[in-house]
Amino acid sequence: MYQVMKTKRLYAFALVIALLVSLLPITKANAAYNLAWSDEFNGTSIDQNNWSFEIGNGSGGWGNNELEYYTNRPENARVESGNLVIEARKENYGGMGYTSARLKSQGKKSFKYGRIEARIKMPKGQGLWPAFWTLGSDIGTVGWPKSGEIDIMEHVNNENNTHGYIHWDVNGHAQYGGASHAVDVTQYHVYSVEWTSSAIKWFIDGVQFKEANIANNVNSTEEFHKDHFLLLNMAVGGNWPGSPDGATAFPAKMYVDYVRVYQDGATPPPASGIVNGGTYKLINVNSGKALDVASAGTAPGTNVQIWSDNGSGAQKWTLYQNADGSYKLINVNSAHALDVAGSGTGDGTNVQVWNDLGNGAQKWNLIKNADGSYKLINVNNGKALDVSGSGTADGVNVQIWTDNGSGAQKWSLVKV
Structure with missing residues (x-):
């Protein structure tokens, strides 16, 4: 050229x-x-x-x-x-x-x-x-x-x-x-x-x-x-x-x-603005509420939802980069990973915490949006971390859904 x-x-x-x-x-x-x-x-x-x-x-x-x-x-x-x-x-x-x-x-x-x-x-x-x-x-x-x-x-x-x-x-x-x-x-x-x-x-x-x-x-x-x-x-x-x-x-x-x-075999650079091993709260852009483990639960399979930002361990997530450049998100309170239930791939599949297995259902690509927020795309299914029905109330479930760029799929990562 x-x-x-x-x-x-x-x-x-x-x-x-x-x-x-x-x-x-x-x-x-x-x-x-x-x-x-x-x-x-x-x-x-x-x-x-x-x-x-x-x-x-x-x-x-x-x-x-x-x-x-x-x-x-x-x-x-x-x-x-x-x-x-x-x-x-x-x-x-x-x-x-x-x-x-x-x-x-x-x-x-x-x-x-x-x-x-x-x-x-x-x-x-x-x-x-x-x-x-x-x-x-x-x-x-x-x-x-x-x-x-x-x-x-x-x-x-x-x-x-x-x-x-x-x-x-x-x-x-x-x-x-x-x-x-x-x-x-x-x-x-x-x-x-x-x-x-x-x-x-x-x-x-x-x-x-x-x-x-x-x-x-x-x-x-x-x-x-x-x-x-x-x-x-x-x-x-x-x-x-x-x-x-x-x-x-x-x-x-x-x-x-x-x-x-x-x-081949390279160590990928961290996602833009992310500290590998750093602890963050994830605030949903649409609702202003935090990614939260229901009732601060510690059992595998506990539901993940949005809830008013209260600074608790149930709302703190440590991000570790995987060899493929994706991230696992480990909840500080439970030490369990952010996980797509049953390794599901369909729109609406629930998101939970589960034992850290290192599989694709627990791997998330963090992609920075133009407004500085992030979308989290699950490696296993290619779908986005999403608030059900674009809800804004405490306790609304978090799920996976086809990437549509909406505020329900945008998360501000605030280092704690």
Whole structure:
């Protein structure tokens, strides 16, 4: 994506590229990774702790003769209905004929190795060029292509496939990559790479379509053994796709449901703002009441409810991070874990305390909302910790329910 025109044929580095082509069979993605970081785009605005914006025309089209002016306006980038929306518009702005957005995690989030994926759907149209990619974090000092670049997903024009590439320096620019198998890009798909010390593999929906060998810095691939940051953007025009034509529909929208990074055996960072091993009370945003063990009970199976905040041990929970990045919540009074009854998965299944078993029914992903509150998503069933019927009275049951972003599913974590 960065300062290069790609084609569907090999360049002068044919011998280098031939050495990079793997003879391994097509494989499924590795399921052993642990979630290290994600942005689920479930708030009301773009999380500035994760992303910043590139602004402008890149001094003449970002090295690719692109035609857009990138902005940070909500017209071009926003969070909407659980998606990051990047919208390209046909309008005169900043001396260019189109606007769009380009987000990057530079200086905020960077990674070396793991599975990097995003669930995306895109528009088709002559001159459109959406992308999900990485750059080496040292680009500011070494420049491109010495920084290295991994193009996880690029799509141009009306093609029925995407592309995956790497770019690096071998006394000049080298690249390897190519087209995926057929895919309807206008529907959601998970685009990913699995990046290890020996190889980079490209996948769509878990099915591999390309692989590059980087073991032992073969062919000067040391660029791929250091931290990279993430980028999401939609270019308009440029050397590769060419210019839009009269059939290109604007505005054109790229939807990103989530971005996730998994790492093999890694210790995930704590959830934003959470102290591992810290004790908290959880105050429901809708009712203003605390997550409470009924009657300060200590027996397994005691119901969990909301109750007026009284500072008792029945309303204090110690949060311990699991190896997969989720948390268990241990009640201070009973020493039992916050648990979904019977490991249930249906809407309305009751929440209780139970002996600490370490199973999925007792694991909760803590996801920070834009207002600073958290939603707690149960690992076993993917549903949210919820106050039944959005109730506000003392004694209303707590349950699991499909994640809907309501106040009944938002909890302020107050450290005690």
